[in-house]
Amino acid sequence: MARHRRPRPASPRPTARARVRLAAGLVGASALAATVLSGTVAPAAPAAPDRAPSAGTGTSDVAQDSGD
């Protein structure tokens, strides 16, 4: 099959600088996405039993000093 493209000069291997630029670009895009996501994604969720104050009376696992 005939090819009619101008031959390109041999491509140099990537420089270390190009690699650093790519890494910086990918990290930058990730950081931007992370900032947007952490700032906008905040759905409702039920209270976690191990973090919320105990519900109802007489169910606390910590002795309470009523001060009476």
Next chain:
Amino acid sequence: MTIEAPHSPQMDPPQPPCEAYPALSAYLSRTEAAGRAKPPGGTQAARRADRAPGRAPAATAGDTGRAGARDTGRGQGTAQARGVALPVRVGPGRMRAGIVAGAGAVAGLWGAQAEPSARLDVLFATGAHLTGLLAGYGILVMLLLMARVPAVEHGVGADRLARWHALGGRYVLSLCLGHALFALCGHAAHTGTDLLAATTDLLGYGAIAAATAGTGLLVAVGATSARAVRRRVPHETWRAVHLLTYLGAALAFAHQLVGPDVAGHAVTVWLWAMMHATVAVLLVWYRGVVPVRQALRHSLRVIEVRAEGPEVVSVLVQGIGLDELRAEPGQFFRWRFLQRRIWHTALPFSLSAPVRDDTLRITVKAAGDHTRRIRRLRPGTRVLATGPFGALTAHRRTRRKVLLLAGGVGITPMRALFETLPGAPGDLTLLYRAGDAAHLVLRDELEHIARTRQAGLHYLLGPSGAAYDPLAPQALRGLVPDIAAHDVFLCGPPRMVEAATAALTRAGVPAGHIHSECFTF
């Protein structure tokens, strides 16, 4: 266009900078230092034999060694002066350590905030938090393993990554299901309701409903990946279902950000989002942008399909600027030929010759419907090739002497390495296992390379399971007496690779010097 081994009697294999082979360089430095420290009674031939592999195989070993050492110094300085970037590789040890360290950090995040309690709802909730954090982290690791990041692919190897992904996927799915169960039981115990009411209550939260749907998708992915199911399902169906992993992971993301261990501090929220965003960006870049860029830049087309033997063809693919791909002998691409009835499947095939004159060559054996259709490719057919992938390359070399052991169509990457691995006369040996002489592929090329490079070449013929096993330890030692001093590169059918690895180990080759890659994944 024909790709053949060069006919010049002074064939000059490529000499990459020495720092591209750190393990080999370290070994040669040690042996050189030991040679210099030896008493003067050592023979000159022995000292020459310890030098770096040289430039011209036809030259004497001494000239070769000295030339190799000079070139090493020049190559290093030149590469650094040009600012040329050497390939970055993340080895399997480092990758494993990184994954374990990440899991440890995630568990530490949970441990720093867990509050001891004997209450049933708290116990369930604590279990749910730990399993949830590890499941979320595990999903990211599974996605990262398949993101086709070059440093990981070239360092760990595609087959090992696929094995880790398959094994890890089972644990991650178990963690997801465990998390769902603990969370449900904890909520039911906390609200004093039954499981059904607790389920209805939890599904009223949008993020949790989405996460539940995501878990369902992951279960479907896991079910179709089970060995018994995968054998019965067409590859395209399995692949289509497997892609649902992305959707499943995305659906589960939102509820993770409001989990109490993550949501406790703005920094942990941002870091958790950063982990997810990083994996997503890597996936988009390396699985989306890079293949499209490669396809547009290199314009690959089939130029010839050549019969090499019974049921075996070589496909020559030409493009533009293929040296930019930096494909190394021993590596493979994932090939998609844009022809009717064949375009929808991409399969991995190794290069069976080094890249020359903007031409890639693969050699394919007809083993199924798709590979049979490859024989009917028409010249001019467009090709999408993503890669290169694979870690079975010269960088793994740690010794001057190398044994290449190939079985069946595993000869394809070995043929490329046989031609290009740097080595003085006698440093390289190729053992080629096949059922009979009619099944030997690329035989003329192999014999030409062996003659030109003064390398050893042996055909191990005979059916597998016969009384005489040419891959038995004593047979291998008979063919290669100093086999324990070799690096062994191994490629072939899985059972042959397994048997050969065991035989090589019994023959005295250290496990760290046996390098193999399996393509049935």
